[in-house]
Amino acid sequence: MITHDEALRRWKAAIVCGLLAAVLVAPLAVAQENGPGHGDDALLKQMERDSESVLTGRHFSYDPAGRRDPFEPLVRATPTGRRGKRPKGIAGMLVSEIDLRGISTDVRGVPLALFNGSDNRGHTLRVGDVVYDGRVIAIDDARGVVVFRQSVDDPRRIKPYRDVYKKLYPSDELDEEDVE
Numbered sequence: 001m002i003t004h005d006e007a008l009r010r011w012k013a014a015i016v017c018g019l020l021a022a023v024l025v026a027p028l029a030v031a032q033e034n035g036p037g038h039g040d041d042a043l044l045k046q047m048e049r050d051s052e053s054v055l056t057g058r059h060f061s062y063d064p065a066g067r068r069d070p071f072e073p074l075v076r077a078t079p080t081g082r083r084g085k086r087p088k089g090i091a092g093m094l095v096s097e098i099d100l101r102g103i104s105t106d107v108r109g110v111p112l113a114l115f116n117g118s119d120n121r122g123h124t125l126r127v128g129d130v131v132y133d134g135r136v137i138a139i140d141d142a143r144g145v146v147v148f149r150q151s152v153d154d155p156r157r158i159k160p161y162r163d164v165y166k167k168l169y170p171s172d173e174l175d176e177e178d179v180e
Contacts, residue, residue: 068155075154086132090115090123095134095148098123100166103141111139113146113166134164144168 002010086092101122102114113125113136125146129136134150148164 074156089119090117090125090131092132093117093119094132095150095164095166098131098166100146100168103139103144103146103168105141111141113139134161137163 090098097118098115100113101116104112104114106112110126115123115125117123125131125136127136127139131148134148136146137149138145138147140146144167146166148166149161150164152160152162
């Protein structure tokens with residue numbers, strides 16, 4: 001008496017043997033069609049051409065048609081357009097690497113933000129100044145807030161940026177609509 005598992009195993013083995021026989025017999029049939037002697041050479045040349053076309057990309061191709069590359073990570077460590085070494089000073093620091101230490105105004109009344117960078121030195125920024133992954137878009141000296149527009153390379157986001165608020169007094173609650 002043959003069990004269900006034994007019958008299934010035999011059936012799978014028969015399918016594998018059939019596929020293996022088809023794979024082995026097909027080249028022999030091609031060789032017989034081409035005539036005696038040079039069938040093996042023709043088969044080898046055809047295999048070389050096929051492998052060469054696959055390697056050069058002629059056989060398989062991918063047309064992105066405006067879509068992103070599926071092998072690129074969704075979120076990149078460095079922003080798009082910023083490759084290679086970072087510049088020196090605050091221009092080479094990320095928004096997350098600098099700490100707001102104070103806000104002041106210059107002689108003309110233009111607000112200045114005083115930051116402590118990752119190099120443990122003091123730096124000043126005005127509205128419009130650029131850091132590595134963003135720029136200063138607002139300084140509110142009355143509330144003690146500096147707003148950065150940080151570049152974000154995340155295809156899941158609608159906007160390619162996000163606004164980062166650096167607070168001088170972190171305990172105060174900030175109403176984000178009030179900052180200009």
